[in-house]
Amino acid sequence: MxxxxxxxxxxxxxxxxxxxxxxxxxxxxxxxxxxxxxxxxxxxxxxxxxxxxxxxxxxxxxxxxxxxxMCYSDDLTKIHQHKETGELFYEYAGRFYDSSKKPLEADKMPKKFQLQLVGTESEDRxxxxxxxxxxxxxxxxxxxxxxxxxxxxxxxxxxxxxxxxxxxxxxxxxxxxxxxxxxx
Ligand code: SF4
Ligand code: SF4
Structure with a gap:
């Protein structure tokens, strides 16, 4: 169930x-x-x-x-997935990172509407x-x-x-x- x-x-x-x-x-x-x-x-x-x-x-x-x-921590990394390619992107403090957590170059940045939030990671500080x-x-x-x-x-x-x-x-x-x- x-x-x-x-x-x-x-x-x-x-x-x-x-x-x-x-x-x-x-x-x-x-x-x-x-x-x-x-x-x-x-x-x-x-x-x-x-x-x-x-x-x-x-x-x-x-x-x-x-x-x-969001009720648990104020120190969250948001995990987004590209709706078409399935690629993962990480967002922390307003900055985006690729799936290996390297800072994303401006020309690789997907449009917001192409992304869906699939989870968060907390540092548990x-x-x-x-x-x-x-x-x-x-x-x-x-x-x-x-x-x-x-x-x-x-x-x-x-x-x-x-x-x-x-x-x-x-x-x-x-x-x-x-x-x-x-x-x-
Ligand atoms: S004590 Fe913690 S869990 Fe309880 S209402 Fe306050 S913030 Fe929420
Ligand atoms: S995890 Fe998100 S949806 Fe669940 S209680 Fe906390 S803030 Fe609300």
Whole structure:
């Protein structure tokens, strides 16, 4: 099933997973501002004992995430493919490089409309990570689907007055599951 989903979805072979370090950025998720896909990174609220709601963390809609890494790093090399020749080009900080990563001469530069973005590479430098809490990890899609189940399950998330809410029992279930993940 996961394989069929992976084939149908747009984007790269990667999936972003937000783990237990996520603090929701106090209800204003920084990562969400960087995500180019609407409704992909979503704020999740939890119920308080008094019956109210407070920001808990974010969850990623695994069906929508295109694995672009824009929520993950501010230090990305973009990989473009020529639509006709299939040739790969790399773009870093506005400059283009050929498939051996040598700077591209001006006369070899394809037109923008001939290129399609097929992926990104991240240097994974700590000072360039988007999340201040280092809560975002990029995984190969299938592995990401499995890991994400420790942090959120889209089917168990409710929508209340237009916001996403995790129930207390579900939160407890996930926290116990995370104990297994870390051998606790
Ligand atoms: S930037 Fe990090 S802490 Fe903030 S909402 Fe995103 S994953 Fe959570
Ligand atoms: S990898 Fe791209 S699409 Fe996926 S959550 Fe991050 S920014 Fe959004």
């Amino acid at each position: 996961a394989e069929a989903t992976a084939k149908k979805r747009k984007g790269t072979a990667l999936l972003a997973v937000m783990n237990e370090n996520c603090s929701s950025c106090a209800g204003s998720p920084i990562c969400e501002l960087h995500c180019p896909v609407d409704g992909c990174i979503n704020l999740l609220y939890e119920e308080t004992p008094q019956g109210g709601l407070k920001p808990y963390r974010v969850w990623v809609d695994n069906e929508k995430c295109i694995g672009c890494q 700590l000072d360039k990570k988007i999340c201040p809490w280092d809560a975002i990890k990029m995984y190969e899609y299938d592995e990401g689907l499995e890991v994400s189940q420790y942090f959120y399950d889209a089917e168990k998330i409710k929508k209340v007055s237009g916001v996403y809410v995790v129930e207390a029992e579900e939160k407890e279930r996930l926290e116990e599951k995370q104990g297994e993940l870390y051998g606790g």
